[in-house]
Amino acid sequence: MTPKLFIVGFLTSGNSDIAYQRRFWGTHTGWQSTAELLRVIKAVVLQAQDGATSWNQFIEEEAIEIMNNKLPPTGNYPEDSFYSSHTVQPSFFCQEVVLAREHSIREHMPFLYKILLVTLRLPPGNNNKVIEDNNLDPYEEELLVREGIQYESAVTLSTQSKSKKVAATICSMVAFSRNRRINGLQLFNSVRFLGAGITERMDQYFHLLSLTSSRQTALSALRTLLTVDSRELRNSMAIKESSPIGPSICIDNLDMEEQVHNHSVGHCSMMFHGTWGYIHHPNPNLLKLLDPSQLRLSLYYDTLSKVPTMKITLAMFMPSPVEEVHFEAVLKSQIARVMAQYIAKPAHPGIATNPPPVEKIDPSPPNI
Known part of the structure; x- marks a missing residue:
């Protein structure tokens, strides 16, 4: 033997x-x-x-x-992984739901995910650094701010975060290729890419790679979302006795230029045109401070009738003496703080290093 x-x-x-x-x-x-x-x-x-x-x-x-033997369950959401374009809700695009989908992929495909994650990580001792595209000179940055040009610095994911994202994406692509009912990432991408203006031919290529659902599925999801938004819009614009002031309709035409200072292939300045709008609800806490008897349309017209005879003075546009004193105290406190921190601390400080308190503004986000 x-x-x-x-x-x-x-x-x-x-x-x-x-x-x-x-x-x-x-x-x-x-x-x-x-x-x-x-x-x-x-x-x-x-x-x-x-x-x-x-x-x-x-x-x-x-x-x-x-x-x-490792695939996410293929039943309907929220228990399982299939998202129907006929029942999709706006919450589908929330960051918390996106992270939950990635977590589900990691939990149900741990073997493939861990292999990809280890493969994508840099080997020990490799000092390669992520190259950032933002080479804006600090002085040029200050000039842009003075010119009123708004910009955002490029945010680069860390190597570890990028590896996790890539590994989870590949697992989602494999799962979708094996079973089209595991379509969370694909439906998310198809709607997002459609809104970003991706051409139908490019979308077909992404669909071939299992990165997106079909264009028909994306359009069906948009119709479902439109129904939900239309219902919410009607409810928002409905007349309510509890709210004396209705929501504001805001519509803007956009002509926005993305200015690039270091031109390269596929990386140049672009102009974006479009129209966007939203409904802005007044803050309920602010409405409680108002006198409902003064929110009548007749009083509004009466105030407008006095505009032609209104006497406009320079004092209307200038700060009051109290505001001037407050602003001066703020500047002095800032100078005193810098002097005490970088030069020397006085034995008998006569100016406070903390600015005087200001009127607090409600930090709660607006209801848009």
Whole structure:
């Protein structure tokens, strides 16, 4: 009997005494010694070139078997992973829901995700740094601000965050390729890319790569979202006795230029044109401070009738003496703080280093 036949017989024998001897091989208690045995077998096999090739092929077959059984559930959302374009809601695009979808992919495809994550990470000792596209000179930055040009610095993900994002995206692409009902990322991308102006041909290419759903699915999702938004818009514009002032309709025409100072291929200044609008609800806390009897249309017309005879004075546009004193105290406190921090602290400070309190503004976000 060869050693291999002995090991096979020992592991497959139905004898109760032999089975008792190997009872801990696959449990948590005995796994450490079992893993050491497997590593020893691996070391012996890898000593030969043919053995290394056969071992890699064996591991590859085992990995395929593991991944074949790892997919997210294909039932309907919110229990499972299928999002219908006929029932999609605006909350589908919230950051919390996006992170929840990525977490679900990681939980249901851990083997593939971990392999991709380890593969994408930089090896130890590699000092490669992420190259940032923002090479704006600080002095030029100040000039742009003075000219009224608004800009945002490029935000670069860390290597670790980028690797996690790429690994989760690839897992989603694989899952969608195997089963079209695992479509969270694809439906999200198809609607987002349609709004960004991606051409239909490019969308077909992304759909081929399992990055997006079909264009028809995106249009169907937009029609569903339009129905939801239309209903919310009607409810928002409805007359309510509890609110004496209705929401404001704001519509703006956009002519926005994205100015690029370091031109390169595919990276140049662009002009964006479009129209956007929103409904702005007044703050309920502010409405409570108003006198409802003064919010009548007749009083509004009466005030407008006095505009032609209104006497406009310069004092209307100038700060009051109290405001002037307050502003002066703010400037002095800032100068005193800098002097005390960088030059010297006075023995008997006569000017406070903290600015005087200001009238607090409600920091709650507007209801738009």
